[in-house]
Amino acid sequence: MTQEVPAPGGPIRQSRAAGSGGARTAPRPDPRPEAEPGRPGIQPGTEPGSETGNGTLDPAPLDAVLRDFAAGQGAKLVALDFDGTLAPIVDDPTTSRSLAPAAAALRRIAALPAAAGTALALVSGRALADLAERADPPPGTILIGSHGAEVGHAREAGVWADPIGLTPAQRTTLTQLVAAFRDIVVNRPGAWVQTKPTAAVVHTRLADPDDARAVTEQATAVANHLGLDAMHGKAVVEVAVLRTSKGEAIRRLRAGLGEAAANAARPGDSAGEPANPAEPAVRVLYAGDDTTDETVFAVLGPDDVGIKVGAGATGARHRIPGPGELADCLGRLADLLAAGPAAPRHSG
Numbered sequence: 435m436t437q438e439v440p441a442p443g444g445p446i447r448q449s450r451a452a453g454s455g456g457a458r459t460a461p462r463p464d465p466r467p468e469a470e471p472g473r474p475g476i477q478p479g480t481e482p483g484s485e486t487g488n489g490t491l492d493p494a495p496l497d498a499v500l501r502d503f504a505a506g507q508g509a510k511l512v513a514l515d516f517d518g519t520l521a522p523i524v525d526d527p528t529t530s531r532s533l534a535p536a537a538a539a540l541r542r543i544a545a546l547p548a549a550a551g552t553a554l555a556l557v558s559g560r561a562l563a564d565l566a567e568r569a570d571p572p573p574g575t576i577l578i579g580s581h582g583a584e585v586g587h588a589r590e591a592g593v594w595a596d597p598i599g600l601t602p603a604q605r606t607t608l609t610q611l612v613a614a615f616r617d618i619v620v621n622r623p624g625a626w627v628q629t630k631p632t633a634a635v636v637h638t639r640l641a642d643p644d645d646a647r648a649v650t651e652q653a654t655a656v657a658n659h660l661g662l663d664a665m666h667g668k669a670v671v672e673v674a675v676l677r678t679s680k681g682e683a684i685r686r687l688r689a690g691l692g693e694a695a696a697n698a699a700r701p702g703d704s705a706g707e708p709a710n711p712a713e714p715a716v717r718v719l720y721a722g723d724d725t726t727d728e729t730v731f732a733v734l735g736p737d738d739v740g741i742k743v744g745a746g747a748t749g750a751r752h753r754i755p756g757p758g759e760l761a762d763c764l765g766r767l768a769d770l771l772a773a774g775p776a777a778p779r780h781s782g
Contacts, residue, residue, distance in 0.1 A: 491753060496752055496754070499752065500766055500770055501770055503719055504771045504773070504775070506737075507775050508715055509551040509691055509717070510552045510718075510771075511555060511684075511687065512543055513555040513556075513684055513718060513730070514540075514555070514721050514722070515556075515724065515727050516532070516557075516560065517558065517560070517723075518668070518722075518724060518744065518757065519727075519757060520536045520537075520556075520569065520760070521533065521568070522756070522757050525639060525640055527637075531568060532569060533758065535761035537570070538765070539767070539768045540554065540575070543771060544571075544574045544575055550771060551695065552771055553687075553691055553716075554576065556569055556575060557684065557720075557722070557730070558578070559579075559665075559672060559724075559726055560580070562577055562595055563595075565579045566586065566593040573588050575587070579630075580674065581678060581680055581683070581726060582679055583631070584631060600675065604676070607660055608634070608675045611675070612627065614656045618653060619636060622641055622642075622645040623645075625638050625649045632676045633675065634672070634673055636670065636671050638671075649671075657671075663677065667726055679729040681729030681730045684730050684733060685733050688716045717737055717738055717739075718735075719738065720738070720739070720740055721743055722742070723742070725746070727742075731748060739751075740752065742754075743756060743757065743760055744756055
């Protein structure tokens, strides 16, 4: 697939070349336990202080949670990480693709009528253009790239990217950051640097363990020297010149969708009032696998649904083993959303 990325604020036009996808790297076998039969896979909770991070995993069957989410009145946001969530982790990130059942479920959710009030978003650390190419999102999908620094919208004709504004000082810092990261990986096979519009990322998944450890330490030191924050993910260190996070991006998106829903409910009131942040008008379902997704779980409320994909400490209340089980959950969610919300009850 080839792509042309214009200046910020314009379309990302994509065109497919026959056979251009390249050979995919087979994902590593997942040693984690399978889901319990008869329901989308939520693993049992573990003791406080163990890998769950806070010991608050909800023991309720996930199917019941999905039913409650879909049946609720009001606007909804289904937001999903990409790598390790919709797509299995692979050694070569350029070969990553959503699992076919997950992609099919996303198309169904995106095709819901406007009256359903359900928005779909993909949230990734990947640059927006890269996310658009790998995820192939259905029209209507909101795209959030670079951990919230980039925002775009999938349309029939391609992906439209919102403008990114870097100051001259930030651009200078980004140039210094990229140069320093490239110096770090010299003579360290398997370690490589990825550049984004607002950040630089060093990857160590294919590096020797000793080299990976040294690269990680030096990348963190570079960030500290430049006065920036280092985000540590799975075999990556990312440093951005814009301070943002997936959690902050979801908070902004929820607020915007809530305000739009409130304005739509008040015909003739063009000004409207933003949703009350203490009582968000939009319920959120979010699934992610990485440490960077914990910033989203931290901003979810009691009526939201947070799903940790895979092992590791988490603030999410639900856990499933891997992308395959998440694809099953999304298919079930698409069924439930298509059925529509439950009729409101009136006391009598």
